[in-house]
Amino acid sequence: MTVRLLYFAWVREMVGAEAEQLPLAEPLPLGELVARLRARSEGHARALAEPARLRAAVNQDFAGWDALVRPGDEVALFPPVTGG
Amino acid sequence: MTVRLLYFAWVREMVGAEAEQLPLAEPLPLGELVARLRARSEGHARALAEPARLRAAVNQDFAGWDALVRPGDEVALFPPVTGG
């Protein structure tokens, strides 16, 4: 099983990808998932270094770092939104 | 010298006129002017019986009953406004 990852704005630019897959066998808190992602590349490490500068959504709803991510979920990481 | 009087909405209908003149030689508080007007006709008496139900303008600005009306002024008497 995997988790679908999406990145937006400068997170996308630093990671160098707009979408990727992460293998996931069982539920994991979002904060730990992000810690795992940091190990993927220097870009990931830089983009995800400061969780306070990031926001996250699980299955298209905002989620906190302690939210449980399950295999099959869609997880998005991005800066605070600036539309409107 | 005179004062130009204007009436609107149900005040106009009760008085039976939309405009009239009142002779005025010297400044007079608006409340006293209204008291004088009540003597003009039964319609005037009925329309102007309860100042609390009326609003007034002197020269197109809202005015209280103690405002001084001067010869040459335009005085309007009407119900509270209901536009918008």
Add this chain to the structure above:
Amino acid sequence: MFEAEVRRAPFDVAAAHARLSALGPGVGAVVLFTGQVRDEPLFLEHYPGMAERQMAARIAEARARWPLLGALAIHRFGALDVGELIVLVGTASAHRAAAFESAAFLMDWLKTSAPFWKRGRAGWVEARASDDAAARRWLPSKGEG
């Protein structure tokens, strides 16, 4: 562009919006309010001269109070059918808070100070205490309560 207009004929909402929107590269927010005839046909009487004067005075007050790039108020009179627009208030500013607040301010004060009177099937419409309360919340001494 700061304007008050009293008219019998219908007005053009799109044109009002376009004028406010085109007031320069500093415009970031436009708010339009329109009021329309609800439930039954109305006749609107007004005090020519004073109506324009009071509307212009409210616009001047809004302009002194918020950083506006433009404000517009249009009020109709005469016989109006259900669904017809009676009044339009529009504001333009750099940011949304000023545009929203000044438009609400203008409507609250037009409701209590612009000399218009509505007559419906049952006679002249009574003024509502809630309209006085809405206007009073903008008085500096009372705050926003």
Add this chain to the structure above:
Amino acid sequence: MFEAEVRRAPFDVAAAHARLSALGPGVGAVVLFTGQVRDEPLFLEHYPGMAERQMAARIAEARARWPLLGALAIHRFGALDVGELIVLVGTASAHRAAAFESAAFLMDWLKTSAPFWKRGRAGWVEARASDDAAARRWLPSKGEG
């Protein structure tokens, strides 16, 4: 009519107003807010799917909170020039207070919960603390302060 739409192409303000205004004889007040590009061209990135979902959720919240006859939110993405409209929020109600408040509520929450990101000449626009504060004032526990 309760709708949220995300699109690249320009939208029609007059059509949005006309739709809200025509929602029946009970409509007495329509408020339209439009936000437009100020000062310099922008590029707007968004999260397809979540954007529509969040906008629809805010409209459902507004509908639960105010007696609305309709509400509309449209947000554009892509490259936008100075003066181009980015976002429209419209509400229709019997009375002006509900229309004004719900439109301000929708904008405050779209600003902080709709997944759009602006990029200007100097890079990605930073989120503003004032936008978070504007949204928080609608939380029931905090009141209107």
